[in-house]
Amino acid sequence: MMNSTQTINIRIAGLGGMGILKSSHVLAEVLFRSGYDVKKAEVHGMSQRGGSVASDIRFGQKILSPMIPDGETDYLLILAPEEIDIHRPALRPGGVLINAQSFDQVPLPNRKSLNIAMLGTLSRHLDIPIETWSRIIRETFPEKLHAINLESFSAGRNLVK
Amino acid sequence: MIERKLLSGNEAVALGALHAGCTRGTGYPGTPSTEILENFDAIGGEAEWAPNEKVAAEVALGVAFAGARAMVTMKHVGLNVAADVLFTAAYSGVQGALVFVVADDPGLASSQDEQDTRRYGIAAGVPVIEPADSQESYDFTRLAFTLSARWKTPVILRMTTRVSHTTAIVQPSAPVEAPAPAHFVRDIPGRVMVPGHARIKHRALRAKLAEIQEWCETEGPNIILPGTSDTGIVSAGVASMHAREARPEASLLKLGMTYPLPFKLILGFLKDKSKRFVIEENDPVLVEQIRAAGGDVPWNPESYRMGELTVDRVRRILKGDTTPEPATPRGRPPRLCNACPHGYVFEILKKHDCIVAGDIGCYTLAALPPLSAMDSQICMGASIGVGLGLRHVLPEAEARRVVSVIGDSTFMHSGLTGVAEMVFNPPATGHVLIVLDNLTTAMTGQQEHPATGRRLDHTPATRIIIEDVIRAMGIKNVTVLDPVRQTAELEQTLIQALKTDALTVIVARQPCLLAAGRIRASERKE
16 A cells, blocks of 8 residues: 555556557546546557557656556556566566456456456455546546446455455 | 537547638648548548648648638658748738648657658758647647748648647637638739749848747747746746656746747856756757857757657756666557558569669558568659669669569559659669559548548549559559459559559559448448
8 A cells, every 4th residue: 555655656557549648637636636646657559559558647746757667566456467578577576467368257247347447356456446446437438438347346346355 | 618528639629720710721631630630520620641742731821811710730750841931921921821730740649750740840941839738739729820920821730749749638719700711812022922022021021030039929829837946947838848747846948949049048047056957849940049149058968859858858958967878668560460461462562673763651660570571761752763763773683573562542642643753754674663552541541532532531533543543644554453452463463563664553442441331331322
């Protein structure tokens, strides 16, 4: 868990088309509305063509560099298993890896919402009320996708007790 | 008080421009600058895609000549195209305000080179402002308009990929009152840059820059963050954020304006520091200038002018660590989408072992394995000229295999003059040009252009018909084919064309898979 002065670093990584930019948007909004300073860094331009995509989200009292230094990632969310090796050196010793493979047996309403399910798992580690998450998810997605994404978020949240 | 928001640097520039009373935004798409105009349009600004950056800058200059406020956006290489405007607009100056928003791409996330826009500021005599995060992107955009209006000069806002594409908190401030409506004030000696006028304006420019430099010394957007050690770091842009994080105990002079530089401020800051560093991305532009002004700052190892800086790399510079840097894992490169219409064309070019002079766009991905079907890519429009050059001098058997390949948006940007050259100075073996027309500017995220028939906001405009223009320029063999449904005809047409000494253009037209849905939706609305 976090204390008020430290910077927490989260990386979401995978391939284009997996919803990495969308889930990092939800996460950054949730942190912003919770009163933290937050920076979210991502490189656009290639994401629709199946290339590697990663987004760094840093939050705390005061964030300087937008990119996470090597070995300082507290939570690493990997949506494409083959991308793990690229990002493993970024993980802090003792950091938490949330891997897509953990969801292989989890019934999700739609596999496309894996990105939001993984945020559900992450939410267990962050001291943020569940109402904030569901509010931002509702604000981010069109109404017809609310149920799918909220359900996926809960499925991910219930993965860890 | 306006509510705080989470904005990317590009969104913050758009909001800053709106709040600064920007009357019109122009530009040409290019990563990482593209979202600025799209956002400016979305929040109520008047925005347009021009055929290329030069035209965009000229339109913006006209807006500013009329006393209104203009912004022109582009990526770093776009300023090469618009440089002709920049250099002489620095002489003429403006009546309203003119801000060049230019986004550099250190580390080449999506570009063909790592050029440093600050050098253009120095070369042209145009002030350069560099934001470090989204808040400064907002504040400095507003400042750029203020400076431009005050000194009647163009101003460059230099963005970088990280600043453009990092989202952070922005506290907007009260918008300015709407600027006075545009009206024409005649100023022939000020705007007709014949030698007699330009000589006078050059002197005026230098005097103006000296004034701006004085302003920068005392009132410029530069801040000193004191530290506890005797180390002093001079930095700018996002590099200053890395530097503060890497060495919080050092004193940091963070420059918001990097041309003209406040040398008194810099030399004063460095005077009592026993260790001195300059941390900057791309070229050693600050180091060169500070050393030339008598500042005792070290050169950083050459390797740091390449690639993006990070906290880790800045730590290495500060430690004097010159051991080889660990290789950055690259991940999976992008590739042409499955079933991309471009792929069909490149399969044919590969099959016939063509020598392909390529261009800038998604289709450049065809140069990568497994296709490996492109032999050159230099700059917007170069496919045609380079292809013609190859044809002129290669032995006939090889010359006959040369094909130029260009996308639709790139063709409208810089292909027309290439076709003029093709008609004017045809090689002995003729030439073959393929226009890959997927009806959008695909690579940068599906922007419109003059041959899509829709404006920036996807509303209808007069559509330029590429094949009609090419025919009108004097090329007789012009064929339009669907590369997906008429693959065999396309192959036959190419084989025939390569055999003859004529000039042939094949327009391979099929909408981009990613854009097709949106294009259909726009057409239904029309």
